[in-house]
Amino acid sequence: MLQRLTPAITSPLLRLRLPSSKLSITAASARSLSTQSTHDTSESTKFGALASSWYPSKPASSLMPPETLTPPPRNPLLEMNPHRISFTLSHLPTEEYTNITALDVGAGGGIATGSLLGLGMGVTAVEPSIELCELLKTRYDDTDLKIHNGPLETLPSTQKYHLTTAFEIIEHLAPNTLPSFIENLTSVTTSTIVISSISKTLTSLLKCKLAPELIGIVPWGTHEYSKFVPPETLIKLMKENEWECVKHEEMRIEGGLLSEIEFGVRGRGGVWEEGEGGGNYVMAFKPCSSSSSSGENR
Amino acid sequence: MSATKSISIVGGGVVGLTLLTRLSRLLPSHTIHLLDGSPKSPPPLSPTDTSTIPTIRTYALNDASVDTLMKCGLDVDSVDNLRKGEYKSMQVWDSKTPSYLKFDASLLSSPKLGLIIEDDYITSSLETLASTLPNAHIIKGAHVKTVTNNSVTYSTSSSTSPQTLNSELIVGADGVNSTVRNSLNLGITKIGYGRTAVISTVKVEGEVTGKTAWQRFFPGGPLALLPLWGGYYSIVWSTTPTHAKALASADPDAFLSTLNTCISSGPTPIKFSSGSSLPPPLKAVKNFADDLVGTLVNGISLVNMNEKFGDSKRFETPPKITELISPRFKIPLNLQHVDSYTQGSVVLVGDAAHSVHPMAGQGLNLGIADVECLLKCIQSSTSTGGPVNDEYTLERYSKERRREVMKIMGGIHALHHVFKEENDLIVTGRALGMSLINMSENAKKVLARAAMGEN
Numbered sequence: 001m002l003q004r005l006t007p008a009i010t011s012p013l014l015r016l017r018l019p020s021s022k023l024s025i026t027a028a029s030a031r032s033l034s035t036q037s038t039h040d041t042s043e044s045t046k047f048g049a050l051a052s053s054w055y056p057s058k059p060a061s062s063l064m065p066p067e068t069l070t071p072p073p074r075n076p077l078l079e080m081n082p083h084r085i086s087f088t089l090s091h092l093p094t095e096e097y098t099n100i101t102a103l104d105v106g107a108g109g110g111i112a113t114g115s116l117l118g119l120g121m122g123v124t125a126v127e128p129s130i131e132l133c134e135l136l137k138t139r140y141d142d143t144d145l146k147i148h149n150g151p152l153e154t155l156p157s158t159q160k161y162h163l164t165t166a167f168e169i170i171e172h173l174a175p176n177t178l179p180s181f182i183e184n185l186t187s188v189t190t191s192t193i194v195i196s197s198i199s200k201t202l203t204s205l206l207k208c209k210l211a212p213e214l215i216g217i218v219p220w221g222t223h224e225y226s227k228f229v230p231p232e233t234l235i236k237l238m239k240e241n242e243w244e245c246v247k248h249e250e251m252r253i254e255g256g257l258l259s260e261i262e263f264g265v266r267g268r269g270g271v272w273e274e275g276e277g278g279g280n281y282v283m284a285f286k287p288c289s290s291s292s293s294s295g296e297n298r
Numbered sequence: 299m300s301a302t303k304s305i306s307i308v309g310g311g312v313v314g315l316t317l318l319t320r321l322s323r324l325l326p327s328h329t330i331h332l333l334d335g336s337p338k339s340p341p342p343l344s345p346t347d348t349s350t351i352p353t354i355r356t357y358a359l360n361d362a363s364v365d366t367l368m369k370c371g372l373d374v375d376s377v378d379n380l381r382k383g384e385y386k387s388m389q390v391w392d393s394k395t396p397s398y399l400k401f402d403a404s405l406l407s408s409p410k411l412g413l414i415i416e417d418d419y420i421t422s423s424l425e426t427l428a429s430t431l432p433n434a435h436i437i438k439g440a441h442v443k444t445v446t447n448n449s450v451t452y453s454t455s456s457s458t459s460p461q462t463l464n465s466e467l468i469v470g471a472d473g474v475n476s477t478v479r480n481s482l483n484l485g486i487t488k489i490g491y492g493r494t495a496v497i498s499t500v501k502v503e504g505e506v507t508g509k510t511a512w513q514r515f516f517p518g519g520p521l522a523l524l525p526l527w528g529g530y531y532s533i534v535w536s537t538t539p540t541h542a543k544a545l546a547s548a549d550p551d552a553f554l555s556t557l558n559t560c561i562s563s564g565p566t567p568i569k570f571s572s573g574s575s576l577p578p579p580l581k582a583v584k585n586f587a588d589d590l591v592g593t594l595v596n597g598i599s600l601v602n603m604n605e606k607f608g609d610s611k612r613f614e615t616p617p618k619i620t621e622l623i624s625p626r627f628k629i630p631l632n633l634q635h636v637d638s639y640t641q642g643s644v645v646l647v648g649d650a651a652h653s654v655h656p657m658a659g660q661g662l663n664l665g666i667a668d669v670e671c672l673l674k675c676i677q678s679s680t681s682t683g684g685p686v687n688d689e690y691t692l693e694r695y696s697k698e699r700r701r702e703v704m705k706i707m708g709g710i711h712a713l714h715h716v717f718k719e720e721n722d723l724i725v726t727g728r729a730l731g732m733s734l735i736n737m738s739e740n741a742k743k744v745l746a747r748a749a750m751g752e753n
Contacts, residue, residue: 063541063552065516065517066517068720069517214577220577220581
């Protein structure tokens with residue numbers, strides 16, 4: 001049951017399609033991929049409301065005295081981005097980034113999208129929230145970014161991509177739709193899939209949900225523990241679609257409680273290491289047949 | 299030159315010149331040299347001539363400083379002085395809460411709270427006065443090389459070889475980066491404010507200067523609009539270095555409109571942090587508390603604005619600024635204090651010994667008070683047959699001034715922190731505190747007396 005976009009969402013889309021812009025936004029039109037909607041509207045509403053605070057805000061005028069001397073709360077995604085991008089780059093089929101087409105699923109405000117664009121890739125961003133699509137459009141107005149407003153299953157399946165990324169997305173899907181999402185993800189990708197998410201352990205409950213939401217680093221209710229995806233579930237689902245995990249890293253904080261607090265307050269000190277035991281994880285997948293030939297498996 | 303009966307003053311600013319004039323009269327048999335780094339004197343400004351626009355650097359003088367200058371022979375408060383800015387009241391208000399403080403001269407049954415005077419006017423007048431004193435000598439363009447316990451070595455552009463002045467007493471009045479202090483390695487305690495002041499002169503609508511000094515506090519520091527004369531006002535905006543840089547380099551029209559926006563707004567209703575990231579139950583509690591406290595704070599400050607209190611308590615809106623008439627200068631602000639004002643026969647006065655934030659307008663007043671105190675101490679020694687460099691006397695000066703300056707510094711530093719704070723509880727406390735002080739005549743009297751240099 002495909003969820004049709006309501007007129008309220010499609011009409012701003014028409015407004016977005018300005019002739020002057022090199023950007024193109026395709027509206028969800030034809031039913032193309034899997035049958036099940038993975039889109040949880042409450043999630044896209046929630047993140048759409050955060051559009052204005054996605055990036056550190058600049059004062060309205062540099063001449064007005066600073067309203068506040070303390071820096072605004074930062075977006076933790078900005079700090080995670082360098083690692084997940086360098087991780088992604090080490091699993092690409094070629095180092096000629098300009099030859100690569102990439103699909104960023106659940107692009108959000110476009111933190112990872114911007115990095116991929118900056119490396120010269122041909123990027124398509126998939127994002128169900130219209131507010132975030134508008135943010136993407138203003139932010140990357142001078143690039144060739146293609147923006148698709150809608151969930152992954154509404155993407156026309158005519159094109160396949162070398163690289164597909166789904167950063168911090170699979171814990172925000174509609175309940176019980178992960179298999180369908182993974183199926184779609186694998187069917188649009190030819191070479192590499194990189195997924196990052198949050199593990200489902202006591203550590204991740206404390207470190208990725210309770211602590212940051214109580215301190216206020218992320219807004220209350222950003223994550224739901226029940227939606228967290230254990231790494232083995234993801235590996236199993238990918239395997240069912242004949243994709244194999246070639247690298248699995250998790251973020252640990254070394255140095256005990258004080259370091260954990262420092263990480264919470266200043267966002268520094270997280271170390272990405274292979275294997276399990278952290279809260280956040282990032283995984284690279286290759287099709288089963290190719291990974292054995294490239295010798296990149298573990 | 300014999301070391302006896304000779305005194306050297308290093309630094310030709312207002313403090314050094316005041317000391318020169320006062321000492322020359324007190325000790326007519328001494329020869330007193332003043333070494334001034336700047337090669338030229340500022341052009342003399344006639345107090346009755348208002349045709350030239352004000353020079354950019356100005357000082358706030360309290361009653362005690364006006365008295366000292368009067369003793370030097372400079373009547374800055376004269377009715378004939380048309381280049382003085384006189385303020386009868388001062389309004390201090392907050393950019394984040396509706397609270398304000400209004401000080402009025404009537405509190406102290408005094409005709410004024412203070413004067414705003416141009417640096418060039420005082421400097422040139424004092425130089426003219428000193429030139430009439432037979433034992434006072436000003437050496438212009440003197441670059442001090444070394445200072446020892448009883449000699450100063452300097453060079454001037456007119457003579458190639460360095461010259462040495464042997465002196466019984468050496469006074470360092472050479473400002474924040476004092477050469478005298480540095481060459482003697484006197485210990486100093488520095489607290490960087492991390493703030494920069496932007497100064498400028500402006501003209502307001504109507505070309506009439508009022509009798510109120512305005513100061514609005516932002517988290518980065520206060521914006522002061524200080525009355526001069528003929529519609530001219532002096533601007534002193536202390537803020538973060540980044541903001542100061544933007545202000546100083548902005549297009550003049552944009553700078554003017556920002557000035558007007560910032561000085562003309564207020565009283566501002568109190569706003570609390572949104573708390574949007576809090577869990578829902580806590581958020582509800584916070585919203586309720588914010589509403590309650592906000593109503594209380596806004597209400598109390600409304601009481602202050604009641605008509606029946608008259609102008610001495612009421613909030614007034616500053617005049618509209620229409621013209622920028624000078625370039626803008628940036629001055630980095632420091633808080634520093636020497637550990638001892640004296641070593642052997644060397645003493646420090648003014649900014650060489652202490653520098654403070656300009657928010658209270660106390661910088662020069664403290665320096666002039668140093669001069670008065672030093673004179674009192676020297677006089678007590680010489681009148682009983684002692685030398686001018688009597689160690690015990692100089693030590694007494696150091697202790698007395700250090701204690702006084704410490705009090706003022708502490709007060710200014712506390713203000714800096716109170717207005718910098720963004721914590722909701724502290725902002726509420728400061729708002730309530732200001733409103734309550736504004737209602738209490740006695741509390742305001744104590745503060746006004748301290749600012750006016752009275753004990």
